[in-house]
Amino acid sequence: MPFFWSNGGDFVNKDGLKVNGVFNSKENLETVNYFKSFLDNGYMSKVQITDLFESGRAAFKFDGAWEVNTIYNNYPDVNLGVAPYVVSDNWDGGRYTPTGSWAFAASSKTKKLKGATKLVQWMSGVESGKRLWDESKSFPSTYEAFESSPIF
Numbered sequence: 001m002p003f004f005w006s007n008g009g010d011f012v013n014k015d016g017l018k019v020n021g022v023f024n025s026k027e028n029l030e031t032v033n034y035f036k037s038f039l040d041n042g043y044m045s046k047v048q049i050t051d052l053f054e055s056g057r058a059a060f061k062f063d064g065a066w067e068v069n070t071i072y073n074n075y076p077d078v079n080l081g082v083a084p085y086v087v088s089d090n091w092d093g094g095r096y097t098p099t100g101s102w103a104f105a106a107s108s109k110t111k112k113l114k115g116a117t118k119l120v121q122w123m124s125g126v127e128s129g130k131r132l133w134d135e136s137k138s139f140p141s142t143y144e145a146f147e148s149s150p151i152f
Helices: 002-006 026-040 066-074 113-123 126-136 143-147
Strands: none
Touching: 002 026, 113 126, 126 143
16 A cells, blocks of 8 residues: 555545546556566565565565564564655655554443543553553554654
């Protein structure tokens, strides 16, 4: 997704109802062809090879936030760093991510809306974000919590 977005592409139109002409746009085709050139030029395997990065046989990998905890727990010797996704020459400066973080909400039908709201505010806050990272290696959802971690 971020690769398409950084090249001016998208998946659906703005109202979310049309894909034809959007998903199969010139921008998305350029993006797919760019990554296809990796295969065509022999820069990557045509079949999945597990644990290439983790075993030190690959310099980097594209993965989701969910994989960070796996590496920390199963490959403690890997010196893991996190970097933004690469972008196209047509990048507009926007931030794109295929992943998110935890989301918290309170039902509008709860009998304890004030308490539920306070809980959501705390769970979405800086201290909770730091704790989520420390305990589960789930990326925090606030910039302040994110920037307080030495890995970022």
